[in-house]
Amino acid sequence: MVGRILIIGACGQIGTELTLKLREIHGNDEVVASDIREGAKELMQSGPFEILNATDESRIKEVIEKHEIKEVYLMAAMLSATAEKAPMKAWDLNMDSLFHILNLGKEGKIEKIFWPSSIAVFGPTTPKDNTPQTTIMEPTTVYGISKQTGERWCEYFHRKFGVDVRSIRYPGIISYKTLPGGGTTDYAIEIFHEALKNSEYTSFLASDAALPMMYMDDAIKATIDIMEAPAENIKIRSSYNLGAISFTPEILAREIGKHIDNFKISYKPDFRQSIAESWPSSIDDSAAREDWGWKYEFDLEKMTKTMLKGVEDTLKENANK
Ligand SMILES: NC(=O)c1ccc[n+]([C@@H]2O[C@H](COP(=O)([O-])OP(=O)(O)OC[C@H]3O[C@@H](n4cnc5c(N)ncnc54)[C@H](O)[C@@H]3O)[C@@H](O)[C@H]2O)c1
Numbered sequence: 211m212v213g214r215i216l217i218i219g220a221c222g223q224i225g226t227e228l229t230l231k232l233r234e235i236h237g238n239d240e241v242v243a244s245d246i247r248e249g250a251k252e253l254m255q256s257g258p259f260e261i262l263n264a265t266d267e268s269r270i271k272e273v274i275e276k277h278e279i280k281e282v283y284l285m286a287a288m289l290s291a292t293a294e295k296a297p298m299k300a301w302d303l304n305m306d307s308l309f310h311i312l313n314l315g316k317e318g319k320i321e322k323i324f325w326p327s328s329i330a331v332f333g334p335t336t337p338k339d340n341t342p343q344t345t346i347m348e349p350t351t352v353y354g355i356s357k358q359t360g361e362r363w364c365e366y367f368h369r370k371f372g373v374d375v376r377s378i379r380y381p382g383i384i385s386y387k388t389l390p391g392g393g394t395t396d397y398a399i400e401i402f403h404e405a406l407k408n409s410e411y412t413s414f415l416a417s418d419a420a421l422p423m424m425y426m427d428d429a430i431k432a433t434i435d436i437m438e439a440p441a442e443n444i445k446i447r448s449s450y451n452l453g454a455i456s457f458t459p460e461i462l463a464r465e466i467g468k469h470i471d472n473f474k475i476s477y478k479p480d481f482r483q484s485i486a487e488s489w490p491s492s493i494d495d496s497a498a499r500e501d502w503g504w505k506y507e508f509d510l511e512k513m514t515k516t517m518l519k520g521v522e523d524t525l526k527e528n529a530n531k
Pocket residue numbers: 218219220221222223224225244245246247262263264265284285286287288289303326327328329379380381382383384389390391392393395
């Protein structure tokens with residue numbers, strides 16, 4: 211850590227758990243959470259919180275000065291499925307917020323930046339299996355276009371102005387603490403809730419839609435590891451491929467079926483299926499492994515057991531409220 215930390219978009223699926231982990235590591239007062247809305251009680255009560263719109267440059271500056279922020283994690287964005295419904299809004303949020311933060315880095319007001327990219331930077335012409343770090347990238351979604359453009363700008367600001375910006379291409383992130391925010395891989399979370407509530411699930415992706423996925427704890431570990439690595443180890447300043455597990459709805463359903471006897475899955479693919487078809491099935495993350503020691507811990511079996519336990523506990527807690 212180079213100074214106090216600001217998380218923008220802290221109330222989202224990843225931001226919530228990232229904030230709590232960073233507070234655990236660095237101390238509650240060192241990590242300021244912010245979002246356009248309030249979030250989970252645990253997040254709101256464990257440390258400083260600011261209402262902040264990521265597209266409002268002067269408000270970002272104000273919060274950064276007030277809390278003497280030196281490190282920013284920019285997690286606010288409009289995700290793949292939601293962005294297809296509001297393309298220009300998605301473009302404005304995803305790009306404006308990034309420019310505001312990169313410019314603060316250029317002006318020397320902050321010293322280190324984390325900005326997440328996504329497997330959505332790839333497209334139908336990209337090699338699908340074990341997708342290389344450097345390859346054809348022709349994204350077809352507005353979300354993917356914004357992430358690919360963002361990657362180019364991150365690299366540019368690093369090369370031209372020495373901005374210390376670090377990024378990873380998250381695969382679909384699976385977790386139970388905070389609900390997902392409108393991505394194409396959300397089925398892999400919904401399925402656990404429905405399996406435990408109703409013993410059945412209708413997937414909005416086809417049975418054989420293989421996608422790269424990762425359990426939340428691994429995603430948080432990767433995020434913190436890349437930020438803590440010495441600057442000279444971060445050789446890629448666009449964004450690193452990051453892999454863990456890869457499965458289809460059918461494979462995941464079979465794994466869940468090992469724990470829930472009568473679990474049934476059916477398939478009713480919608481517009482998200484064509485987004486899934488344009489993305490890789492699995493990812494080559496050897497550059498992240500070599501440069502900053504990336505290694506995942508949660509395989510399909512461990513992730514499934516952890517999710518079933520976590521969702522079950524959450525459902526019980528909610529029922530008792
Ligand atoms: N979750 C995934 O599977 C996944 C995969 C690849 C990449 N990512 C990337 O990781 C980042 C975080 O994703 P997430 O899943 O936590 O998303 P999310 O949708 O769950 O959370 C985003 C948060 O940003 C906030 N936000 C929206 N507009 C804002 C604004 N104008 N100002 C401030 N806050 C605003 C929302 O209120 C929300 O709390 C995003 O950049 C996303 O593209 C996520």
